[in-house]
Amino acid sequence: MKLTSDEKQFLEGKHGEGARLAMAVLVDLGELFEARELIPISQVHIDTTIYMVDAGVEFVEYLAQSGARFSVPTQLNPSAIDLLRPENLKVEGELLSKSRRLEQAYLAMGAIPTWTCAPYQQGLVPTFGEQIAWGESNAIAFANSVIGARTNRYADLMDICAAIIGKVPLFGLHLEENRKAELLLQLEGFSEQMFADDALFPLLGFVYGEVAGDRIAALQGMPKDVTIDNLKNFSAAAASSGAVGLFHLPGITPEAQTLESCFQGNVPEEYIAITPRMIADAEKRLWSVEDNCVNLVALGCPHYSIMQFRQLVSFFRGRKVHPDMTCWVTTSRTVYGWLENSGMLTTLQESGVMVFVDGCPLQYPQQKWHITGILSDSAKFANYCFSQTGLEVAYGAMKDCVETAVSGKICRRAPWQSF
Ligand code: F3S
Numbered sequence: 001m002k003l004t005s006d007e008k009q010f011l012e013g014k015h016g017e018g019a020r021l022a023m024a025v026l027v028d029l030g031e032l033f034e035a036r037e038l039i040p041i042s043q044v045h046i047d048t049t050i051y052m053v054d055a056g057v058e059f060v061e062y063l064a065q066s067g068a069r070f071s072v073p074t075q076l077n078p079s080a081i082d083l084l085r086p087e088n089l090k091v092e093g094e095l096l097s098k099s100r101r102l103e104q105a106y107l108a109m110g111a112i113p114t115w116t117c118a119p120y121q122q123g124l125v126p127t128f129g130e131q132i133a134w135g136e137s138n139a140i141a142f143a144n145s146v147i148g149a150r151t152n153r154y155a156d157l158m159d160i161c162a163a164i165i166g167k168v169p170l171f172g173l174h175l176e177e178n179r180k181a182e183l184l185l186q187l188e189g190f191s192e193q194m195f196a197d198d199a200l201f202p203l204l205g206f207v208y209g210e211v212a213g214d215r216i217a218a219l220q221g222m223p224k225d226v227t228i229d230n231l232k233n234f235s236a237a238a239a240s241s242g243a244v245g246l247f248h249l250p251g252i253t254p255e256a257q258t259l260e261s262c263f264q265g266n267v268p269e270e271y272i273a274i275t276p277r278m279i280a281d282a283e284k285r286l287w288s289v290e291d292n293c294v295n296l297v298a299l300g301c302p303h304y305s306i307m308q309f310r311q312l313v314s315f316f317r318g319r320k321v322h323p324d325m326t327c328w329v330t331t332s333r334t335v336y337g338w339l340e341n342s343g344m345l346t347t348l349q350e351s352g353v354m355v356f357v358d359g360c361p362l363q364y365p366q367q368k369w370h371i372t373g374i375l376s377d378s379a380k381f382a383n384y385c386f387s388q389t390g391l392e393v394a395y396g397a398m399k400d401c402v403e404t405a406v407s408g409k410i411c412r413r414a415p416w417q418s419f
Helices: 005-011 017-032 054-065 093-108 137-147 158-165 200-212 228-241 259-263 276-285 306-316 333-342 344-350 379-389 398-407
Strands: 038-040 044-046 074-076 167-169 183-187 217-220 270-274 296-304 326-331 354-357 374-376 393-395
Touching: 005 017, 017 054, 017 158, 017 167, 044 158, 054 093, 054 158, 137 228, 158 167, 183 200, 200 217, 200 228, 200 270, 200 276, 200 379, 217 259, 228 296, 228 306, 228 379, 296 306, 296 379, 296 398, 306 326, 306 333, 306 344, 306 398, 326 333, 333 344, 333 354, 344 354, 374 379, 374 398, 379 393
Parallel strands: 044 074, 183 217, 183 270, 296 326, 296 374, 326 354, 374 393
Antiparallel strands: 038 167
């Protein structure tokens, strides 16, 4: 890879050991993908934020202690815990202390403490065509496909290196020619009534990811007035069931206003119809829990937006969470502030809903809560839950999650079962 004299100085250690290491990692990455050069990026979203193993904490601390600092605006994905009120989550011991160490190291390097997996709904939102380096699969898919910014699927640790140097190797989705669709998917047999149901979109995303795998597809038939939250939930589910970094929704994806532009003049390699039957089958596969075993409703994966909270408040309508149930919602500290100021937080708390910030519900200490089974309105959460927590799970609409939380008995929606 061709490096400028300034870039070579990083490799020679002239900007310190942390910056040298970061540049060495980026150069190795670039050579692996046969990149010709490094390009500047305007911002970074770091995904290496959850305490999982000591090596992750030690790597971040090593960089911070060596004097490395972020050279571009850099925001953070969720921590493993609620960093502002960990006691409300019953977090203590190693999970708390290691999460704090990560927090301190990132703040020392100059990170913006966003701690959210929905960074595109607050804070540093990129623009069409902007070159960025984002981690977190749902955010990557959203940034490329809904905003039209350009990022590869940056893995943990690479994102930190990109933030220190402010550059990434030029390859993959940073290049126009690698952003064309290969596969044509068509929604067939969906009615307006089905599209009016928010619970469709996570399932659509889940099926999209399974069908597309690591290929870029153009998906025809999505309503043009699909909401940002439905696109968020589609992105999250798609990037959990497939290696999805970019999808094209003709007329919605900024660079793909027509079907022809999705394929950059090429012919689709393959055509596949996506039908309501496939959605109904996917929903069954995301349901592993016994009906009488759910005692937690987990919402906010990805982090809830203020509009989702408005809907949640309307569904609770002053009713209370059943004494045998727990209801968690996860969001960012920014949205939490809006909730507090609007009075919605008090309303939810009076209903017995627990709102947490900064964290990821897949990482919470479930053993301390004696959880037996979980219902979630996130297909991503339902897809990952058993493998990451060992707990059985089910996917359900937000309304059914609320009815389940209030009644203490699992409530299942009807529409998809009738296909
Ligand atoms: Fe966010 Fe955790 Fe879900 S990071 S997208 S809440 S799995």
